[in-house]
Amino acid sequence: MAKPKPLVTKSSSPDTADSAVASALRTLDAEGSGVAAIAAALQGPLGPAFTAAFNLIHGAKGRVIVTGLGKSGHVARKIAATFASTGTPAFFVHSAEASHGDLGMITADDVIVALSWSGEQPEMKNLITYAKRFRIALIAMTAEAGSTLSKAADVALTLPRAREACPHNLAPTTSSLMLLALGDALAIALLEGRGFTSVDFSVLHPGGKLGALLKYARDLMHTGEAIPIKPLGTRMSDALVEMSSKGFGCVGIVDPHGHIVGIVTDGDLRRHMRPDLMTVPVDDVMTQNPKTISRDLLASEALEILNSSKITALIVTDARKPVGIVHLHDLLRAGVA
Template sequence: MALSKTPTSTMSDQASEAIASALRTLEAEASGVTALAAALQADLGPTFAAAADLIRNARGRLIITGLGKSGHIGRKIAATFASTGTPAFFVHAAEASHGDLGMITADDVILALSWSGEQPEMKNLITYATRFSIGLIAMTSEAGSTLALAADVALTLPKAREACPHNLAPSTSSLMMLAMGDALAIALLEGRGFTSRDFSVLHPGGKLGALLKYTRDLMHQGDMVPLKPLGTKMSDALVEMSAKGFGCVGIVDASGHVVGIVTDGDLRRHMRADLMTVSVDDVMTKNPKTISRDLLAGEALELLNTAKITAVLVTDGKKPVGIVHLHDLLRAGVA
């Protein structure tokens, strides 16, 4: 039996409708983030700063809680805080009433997410925070809600229409909560001077972990580094370049300092009949780019791409201690 086929025109109409729907969704959600940015420049600004101060000054951790879609957003926000230097984890508001309140100490700060601010499951958590004088930050759209009124700091987000055509399914509101959580996390990251090296300690795995490795972890060392002294004939330099396989050879002076480099490009630019008999001094690129052994692999990749080179010498001071090739970064998963 032959399978029926959907007419091309119908498929085209369906595709157009899907794209139009996607654009409406993005427009609605973008308007929510725009409203949030405007609020931060007005009444929301001082409370945002107060929330950041409360989290920064906490002796314990940041406990994020929520239900439903707010709970899902809360889990992501907790992960962002934890990965950017603010100890944080998520406690489900309903589970809190069944023993998980024991995870929260008097030194902690609670960030409670609820668009309406009226979930019954939040009541026990609010009572617990009040009883033990635990700092409570509310993230809600209702300034007069039970949660907002009980909080030490209430982040009252501007109301915005959901992307859902029925204005029911949390979409714009969820994105606004996520954006506010990210804004808090990044403000704290920048405030405490959290660096890329701090970040590397918390992200040892995956592509991000590869980017945060150090040059010293990837570089070739010792006899594998192609080096020749000033005054070397190009014929000898070419042998060294070919033997080491990096497409270049570093040139050092009598003190062992890098003063130049001869690359495949230099060979092409100086190609002539007597090339093999001249000195490297006449062919080399002087004062070549070098990197430190403590440079992050991601930064090394950026340098290679920007300079349009495939290998770079690693130096300690001005003395060569290694070499890194683009292929090393590829094998490590950096690129």
């Protein structure tokens, strides 16, 4: 029985690799030009329409219904997700499915944002008719000011014409990115208009990396007996026992009123190493006025302080009194770092 021939993998020639990079650069240049054209249009005729769309959504009692078909449908689904995650209640309705019962998802208090580059998708006709019948506000995002969708809309966001990145000027590439960019711009304008804060954001993003970054020091800190604390005047031998038993590599030093006034770290031990180190008071070794944080500080900000200060733990205080301690390892376990 003949042995099978080994597979031969041909590596790309330098010319082929260079051609691929050149193609990628042409694509990015074309798509970048499309986004730049939107920015220019917003400073001209698109600006008033954008403001009108903002006001319509901002004042709506209901939700934003984002709809589209094909590539525009995929973009619409993402825009709806961005609206919802930034404080504007929204969901996606497929333009074709709308005619088969999904129109029942849309109420008179809602605002419809319909995406169609040509503005002439026949599947959207019933949705337009429904919006007119029940006086539901309709915002169009299209490149054709004279299209059926644009004429039917209460507000028409007419995007500037742009060449697709596809060399045949056919595959939706630049146009899809432009629709997405304008949708993102509208979502962020609404976020800022509503004063949507990082606290609000954390409520809607409790999971994953974002959820971890939006936790607070109070969610991760160790409290009570776990906090390594000793008063002024403590001998270094006792402070070292406290430091070792609590496992944070440091011990906070408090004055008679319980206010944090210093900290002894592994680094302080190395800097003050001498034969009688264990017998001297912590007052002679501690770093005064240590960095502390409040319990309401975001975990992401705590991580920034740790990294910029090149330290591994932060004591959490309330009215200058220690109430907790956060270690770099706590942030790692929570997925912040």
